[in-house]
Amino acid sequence: MKWVTILVIAIALVASVLAALLYAAGGSAAQSAGDVKIPTGYRSWFHVNTLVIDKASPLYDALGGMHNVYVNSTGEAALKKGGPYPDGSIFLTDLHEVVVSDGSYAEGPRKAIAIMIKDDKQTSTGGWIWQLWAKGDPTKPLVMNAVKQCFECHQPKTDQDYVYSTYIP
Ligand code: HEC
DSSP: OOOHHHHHHHHHHHHHHHHHHHHHHHEEEEHIIIIOOOOOOGSSSSEEEEEETTTTTHHHHHOEEEEEEEEEEHHHHHHHHHHHOOOOOOOEEEEEEEEEEEEEEEEEEEEEEEEEETTTGGGGGGTTTEEEEETTTTTTTTTOOOOIIIHHHGGGGGGOOOOOOOOOO
C-alpha cells in the first residue's frame, strides 16, 4: 500500500472516532438540559432531611428557603453508607418559601424543585445529571450549564459523591 493511501485511511479513522465522541457528548448534554422530567411520587421516597436557610446565611440569595430533601429507593442504601451512589439514584430537593409568624417557621409556597440523577456517563458533572424547575413548573427547567450553575458548588463534597446531605438515623 502506498503511504498516501495509508494516510488517507488513518485520517478517515481518526475523523470517525472524533465524530462518534462528539455525538456521544452531544447526546448526554441534551439529556441533562431538557429531557429530564420531574419524578412523580417523590413525596413517598425516603425523607433525607429538612434544612432552612434564612437571611442570616451567605447562601440566602442562591438557596434561601426550606429545603425538603428526598432520595429514591435506588439511592437509599448508598445514602446510609455515605455513597458512592449507583446509576439511577435520584436526590430531589423540594424548596419552599418560609413563612414566619409568632416564632413558627411554616412551609410556604414552592420556590423550586431541584434534582440530581446518577448517570456515570456524565463525566464532566461528577456523574450526575442536574436540573431545577422554577416553582416546580415542568415547563420551566432553568439549568443550561450544569457545571457553572450546580456542579461547581457541590464539588467540595467529592468524598460523598458530590452529595451534601448525609444520613440522619
Ligand atoms: C451555592 C452552592 C450550591 C449551588 C450553586 C447548588 N447547590 Fe445543590 N446543594 C447545596 C447545599 C449546601 C446542599 C445541602 C443543603 C440542602 O439540604 O439543600 C445542596 C443540596 C442539593 C440537593 C440534595 C442532595 C444533596 O446534595 O444534599 C440537590 C438535589 C441539589 N442540591 C441540586 C442542585 C442543583 C440541580 C443545582 C443547580 C441548579 C444546585 N444544587 C446548585 C449547595 C448548592
